[in-house]
Amino acid sequence: MRLTPFRLGLAALLVTLGLDQATKLGLYFGTDLVLTQPWRLAPFAEFLVVWNRGVSYGMFQQEGSLGRWVLVMVSCVAAIALTFWMRRAESRLLGLALGLVAGGAIGNAIDRAAYGAVFDFVHLHWGRWSWYVFNVADAAIVAGVVGLILDSLRPAPKRGDSQS
Secondary structure (H helix, E strand, C coil): CCCCHHHHHHHHHHHHHHHHHHHHHHHHHHCCHHHHCCEEEECCEEEEEEEECCCHHHCCCCCCHHHHHHHHHHHHHHHHHHHHHHHCCCCHHHHHHHHHHHHHHHHHHHHHHHHCCEEEEEEEEECCEECCCECHHHHHHHHHHHHHHHHHHCCCCCCCCCCC
């Protein structure tokens, strides 16, 4: 069986979604992180609980039910559109990138639908510098966007070239 861009993207989507939900459910329901946070992992990293009612980097915070469900629907529509795009992807890098973004979008949409907010828990910092608190879905989305940028910078394949 040949690893097509679509198959690679679908695998990335499923792995991202599985890892995202497993880490969130495991930390939230399987540990006492909520009560004993923060958990220091290294001088620059810790686990803590942040409920993000907005989108990336906490923008567009939504307190009401309408905003919550609008964000769920936007995430679902985006994931569906990305999956259709993934179906037509001509490179494995593009398929992988689209799968990462779609899997992350679905993972965060599940949180928003189930809890009204996204469960974020990874905090990176150094000295006075502090990065936003994020989760596996967020990291996959960022990696996917980097992949989309890299794919867009690659020269177009010539007719008859094998997929990369």
